[in-house]
Each structure stands twice: as C-alpha cells, then as structure tokens.
Amino acid sequence: MSNPALTSEDRRALGGLLSAWGKAGRGPSLAASAAGIAQYALFIGFAGFAASAIANLVNGEDFLIPALFAALFAFARAGAQAFETRAGFEAAARVKAHVRGEAARALAAKGPAFTERLETGAAGSALTDAVEKLEGYFGRYRPLMPVIAGAPILMVAAAFTQSWVVGMLFIITAPLLPLFMAIVGGAAAAASKDQIAVLARLAGRFNDRLQSLALLNAFNAAPREREGLAAASEDFRQRTMKVLRLAFLSSAILEFFAALSVAAIAVYVGFSLLGEMPFDTGETVTLREGLFVLILAPEFYMPLRRLSAAYHDRADAEAAAGTIKPLLEYPKSGVSIVPSTPFHTSPSLDLSRVSCVYEIGRKGLNPITLSIPAGRLSVLWGPSGSGKSTLLKILMGFAPLSSGEMRIDGEMMDAPLAGRAGWIGQNPRLFHGSLRDNITLHDASIPAEMIERAVAQAGVADFLIHLSDGLDTPLGERGFGLSGGQIQRVALARALARDMKLVLMDEPTAHLDGEAEARFLEALLSNKNGRTILIATHSPAVRAIADEVFEIADLQEGGAP
Numbered sequence: 001m002s003n004p005a006l007t008s009e010d011r012r013a014l015g016g017l018l019s020a021w022g023k024a025g026r027g028p029s030l031a032a033s034a035a036g037i038a039q040y041a042l043f044i045g046f047a048g049f050a051a052s053a054i055a056n057l058v059n060g061e062d063f064l065i066p067a068l069f070a071a072l073f074a075f076a077r078a079g080a081q082a083f084e085t086r087a088g089f090e091a092a093a094r095v096k097a098h099v100r101g102e103a104a105r106a107l108a109a110k111g112p113a114f115t116e117r118l119e120t121g122a123a124g125s126a127l128t129d130a131v132e133k134l135e136g137y138f139g140r141y142r143p144l145m146p147v148i149a150g151a152p153i154l155m156v157a158a159a160f161t162q163s164w165v166v167g168m169l170f171i172i173t174a175p176l177l178p179l180f181m182a183i184v185g186g187a188a189a190a191a192s193k194d195q196i197a198v199l200a201r202l203a204g205r206f207n208d209r210l211q212s213l214a215l216l217n218a219f220n221a222a223p224r225e226r227e228g229l230a231a232a233s234e235d236f237r238q239r240t241m242k243v244l245r246l247a248f249l250s251s252a253i254l255e256f257f258a259a260l261s262v263a264a265i266a267v268y269v270g271f272s273l274l275g276e277m278p279f280d281t282g283e284t285v286t287l288r289e290g291l292f293v294l295i296l297a298p299e300f301y302m303p304l305r306r307l308s309a310a311y312h313d314r315a316d317a318e319a320a321a322g323t324i325k326p327l328l329e330y331p332k333s334g335v336s337i338v339p340s341t342p343f344h345t346s347p348s349l350d351l352s353r354v355s356c357v358y359e360i361g362r363k364g365l366n367p368i369t370l371s372i373p374a375g376r377l378s379v380l381w382g383p384s385g386s387g388k389s390t391l392l393k394i395l396m397g398f399a400p401l402s403s404g405e406m407r408i409d410g411e412m413m414d415a416p417l418a419g420r421a422g423w424i425g426q427n428p429r430l431f432h433g434s435l436r437d438n439i440t441l442h443d444a445s446i447p448a449e450m451i452e453r454a455v456a457q458a459g460v461a462d463f464l465i466h467l468s469d470g471l472d473t474p475l476g477e478r479g480f481g482l483s484g485g486q487i488q489r490v491a492l493a494r495a496l497a498r499d500m501k502l503v504l505m506d507e508p509t510a511h512l513d514g515e516a517e518a519r520f521l522e523a524l525l526s527n528k529n530g531r532t533i534l535i536a537t538h539s540p541a542v543r544a545i546a547d548e549v550f551e552i553a554d555l556q557e558g559g560a561p
C-alpha cells in the first residue's frame with residue numbers, strides 16, 4: 001500500500017514518528033487489540049451454539065440450552081467490542097495529549113524568534129485539526145493490526161473443523177480484498193494529504209485576513225478578499241469531496257468482494273445440503289455445519305472491512321504527522337527558557353562578542369561588546385535593522401545566542417533572563433481577561449498593595465477611574481478597549497508589580513504620540529531608581545532621559561548586519 005505523494009524515505013520517517021508517538025498509548029492500544037481478538041473468538045463460540053440451536057430446532061431436538069449459550073457468547077462479545085472501542089479511544093487520547101504537549105514544549109523552546117514568524121492560523125490548524133486526524137490511526141488502525149493477523153487465523157481454523165472447502169474459500173478470498181483496497185487507497189492517501197495541506201493554508205489565510213480586517217476595509221479590499229476566500233473554500237470543498245469519493249469507492253469495492261465471497265460460500269453450503277454439488281468434494285455438510293460456516297462467513301471479512309475503513313486513518317495520520325513534524329523539531333541553537341527567580345538588586349550586564357544568527361540563517365546581530373552599568377537607564381541607539389531588538393531578545397532567551405559570553409554582576413550567565421527581568425515589547429500583548437489578570441498574569445502571589453502601587457506608578461490609575469469596574473474591567477483580546485498608550489502603561493505596571501530590578505524595553509514608545517510618550521517617560525523616571533533599565537529606541541525623547549547611550553552600530557564588529 002503505497003502513498004504516491006510521499007517518497008519511501010518520507011514514509012519511513014513519518015512511520016517512525018508515528019511509532020514513537022504510539023508509545024504514549026501503548027497500554028490501552030494493546031488492551032484494545034486483545035479485546036479485538038477476543039471478540040472474534042467469542043463470535044466463533046456464538047456461531048457454534050447458534051448453529052446447534054437452529055439445527056436442533058429444525059430436527060425437533062432440545063434447542064434451549066445451545067440458544068442460551070449462544071446468547072451468553074453474544075453478550076460477552078458485545079462487552080469485548082465495547083471494551084475494544086473504549087480502549088482505542090483512550091490510546092488515541094493519550095497520544096494526542098502527548099503530541100500536543102511535545103509541540104507546546106518545542107514551540108516554547110524555539111521561543112518568540114520562531115513563533116513571531118509563524119503563520120498562527122497554520123500552526124493553530126496543525127495543533128488542532130492535524131492532531132485530531134491522529135485519532136483514527138491510534139484509536140482504530142493500530143489496535144486493529146494484531147486483530148487482522150490473529151482473528152482470521154482463528155476463523156479459518158474454525159471453518160476447517162467443519163468444512164475444508166469453506167476453509168479454502170476463506171484462504172483464497174482473504175488476500176484479494178486488501179489488494180483491491182490498496183489500489184484505491186493509494187490515491188485516497190494522496191488526496192487526503194493534499195486536503196490537509198490546503199486546510200492549513202486556508203486556516204492561515206483566514207486568520208490573517210481576520211486580523212487585518214480594519215486595514216482591508218480602509219483600502220476597500222474586503223470584497224476582493226471575500227471573493228478570494230470564497231474561491232479558496234470552494235477549492236477546499238472540492239478536494240474534500242474527492243477524498244470522500246475515493247473513500248466511498250474503496251469501501252464499495254471491499255463490500256462488493258466480501259458480499260461475493262459470502263455468496264460463494266452460501267451457494268456451496270446450499271448445493272451441498274441439497275446434494276446437488278456438480279463435483280465431489282469428499283465431504284458432506286450437515287445443517288449444523290453449514291449454518292456454522294454461514295454465520296461465520298460475513299464476520300470473517302469484518303476485520304478486513306474494518307481495516308479498509310481505518311486505512312484512510314493511516315493516510316490521514318501520515319499527512320497529519322507531516323504537518324506537525326516541523327513544529328516539533330527542536331532548535332539547533334538551543335534557546336531554552338528555564339523558570340528562575342528575579343534579581344534582588346539592580347544588576348550590571350557585560351556582553352563580550354555576543355552575536356546572533358536566526359534559525360532561518362539570517363544574521364540578527366554582528367558580534368558586539370558592551371557593558372551596561374547597574375542601576376542606570378541605558379539606551380540602545382542605532383538605525384533600523386542594526387540588531388537592537390535582537391540584542392534584547394538574546395538577553396531574554398527569545399533569540400539564539402550564536403557566539404560570545406554574557407555576564408551578569410560579573411558572573412557567567414548560564415540561562416537567559418526570562419523570568420528574572422521585566423520585559424516590555426514593541427506591541428505588548430494583552431489577553432482576554434480583567435485588567436488585573438493582565439497585570440498579574442494570573443500570579444496570585446503578587447500582594448494587592450504591590451498591584452495598587454504599580455498601577456499608580458505606571459500611570460494606569462489615570463485612566464482607571466474611567467473604567468466601569470476598575471481593575472476588574474474585562475479587556476478584549478489584544479487589549480481591545482484600551483488605547484496604545486494605555487496598553488503600554490499596563491505593560492509597565494506588569495513589570496513594576498513584580499518589582500523587577502532589571503527591565504528590558506523594546507521601543508516602548510514607538511506607537512505613542514508626544515503627550516502619551518511624555519506621560520510614559522514620566523512614569524518611567526519616577527520608577528527608575530534602584531533598577532537597571534535597558535531600552536532599545538528611535539525616540540529622541542527617550543534618549544534625552546537616558547543615563548547612558550550606546551550607539552549599537554559602532555560597537556559591532558563589521559557594523560550592523
């Protein structure tokens with residue numbers, strides 16, 4: 001069964017990845033397989049007793065006892081079936097949770113330098129839709145494999161005890177089914193991979209356009225975009241229909257051949273019972289034996305029919321693994337963020353030949369050497385693209401440190417500063433939640449008076465009086481409801497509420513007008529004592545309040561990248 005869209009090397013790599021993920025759900029998966037085999041063994045018992053009961057009834061003998069046993073076996077089989085399904089779900093749930101956890105850990109390790117370049121819609125679709133597509137593979141397909149190997153052997157053996165002709169018919173017809181399935185399945189797998197890739201692109205596009213709705217309206221581009229999205233959705237619909245068509249086609253082929261095989265067995269049993277067989281098979285089939293193999297026949301093909309339904313699960317899982325894989329790859333440069341405690345006093349920073357090459361191979365910062373004094377407000381100054389933001393991101397652990405040494409208070413820095421320093425980015429993120437939650441980031445250990453002090457010092461108190469519920473006012477996603485300057489002051493309050501002795505700021509006033517900037521700087525100045533503050537900026541107003549100014553391009557070996 002080959003998927004023409006993937007090379008054999010790709011398939012091996014994805015197969016290896018799927019097997020590695022499968023370990024997370026191995027226990028329930030094995031339990032599901034055992035229950036799967038048990039249900040067919042129980043079915044053989046049921047077929048035996050049911051055939052005896054009917055034969056006895058026809059022959060006027062006691063049929064109640066075998067009928068009772070048949071019912072018992074049927075009941076036990078239903079139990080095994082239910083257990084198999086439950087255990088399959090459990091296995092899939094464990095694997096999905098494992099994969100999402102791995103992806104979240106890898107994304108955290110790659111840090112914002114990677115995620116800021118990520119198409120959020122596509123990544124979101126990979127972590128939700130693509131991970132969901134693993135459900136069928138780990139819940140049905142994998143647990144089914146041992147059943148496919150075990151159950152038909154049991155059934156063939158049972159058939160041979162009654163009729164060698166029927167046993168042979170089973171053996172001959174069984175391999176035909178997967179063969180036809182594979183032919184159609186290959187095309188279905190390619191179509192499914194295609195469909196997942198298109199869905200990821202569509203999700204990315206939709207998410208992008210949603211975020212830029214104001215811009216699109218401003219340029220009257222919304223109708224064009226609407227048409228573009230409609231065309232993309234139509235394309236997706238057609239691809240989905242193609243996947244479904246192929247899936248139905250392969251099921252229909254399988255059903256057809258299974259029905260044909262059952263019919264052949266029925267004809268043989270019928271003719272044998274009537275004594276009308278045109279040739280001698282060397283066996284006589286009794287009513288009980290004939291009924292037994294006839295009851296058994298449809299179930300003999302059942303594991304294969306289930307495999308056919310689940311075959312698409314494998315194709316889906318391979319396609320999904322291909323989408324998820326890039327998110328799981330750990331960064332070569334190993335940016336890792338370890339939780340750590342903030343500084344008690346304002347530290348000094350010494351950087352020696354620190355440089356950064358981003359993962360995609362782009363230079364972010366040429367080697368730079370500089371010393372940031374403790375307890376001072378320092379400004380990084382330089383042209384756009386010279387690496388000011390990158391320098392701050394290296395310190396925080398958001399961008400890779402490719403070479404050089406960083407010392408803090410003279411000691412070698414063994415981990416980036418995330419968690420130990422306050423951080424205010426160019427576009428501070430506010431989340432859906434109350435203003436208080438946005439300041440504390442749900443850290444319940446921050447005392448109420450610290451929050452109040454930070455609110456006052458950062459200038460949040462100035463606009464708090466206009467908010468209906470004060471600190472409990474709910475904020476929309478991305479700070480909807482507050483102005484750019486107000487969002488910037490909330491970000492400052494975030495750093496002050498934790499009384500951070502080291503604060504790094506990346507163009508904190510870039511989006512503020514003169515008045516808002518003045519107010520922000522006023523708040524900053526009244527809080528600068530006892531802190532080391534490092535600001536990357538283009539603003540002359542910020543430069544004017546600095547204790548130290550570092551011309552970044554002059555300090556780099558070879559100038560700006």
Ligand SMILES: Nc1ncnc2c1ncn2[C@@H]1O[C@H](COP(=O)(O)OP(=O)(O)OP(=O)(O)O)[C@@H](O)[C@H]1O
Pocket residue numbers: 112113114116117358359360362363364365382383384385386387388389390391536561
């Ligand atoms: N996440 C990233 N991945 C790859 N390259 C990046 C990334 N972020 C920045 N760069 C590149 O690194 C170089 C330095 O960018 P950086 O943002 O640090 O400059 P900057 O001095 O802060 O510029 P600005 O003043 O415009 O903010 C640029 O060439 C930029 O394209």
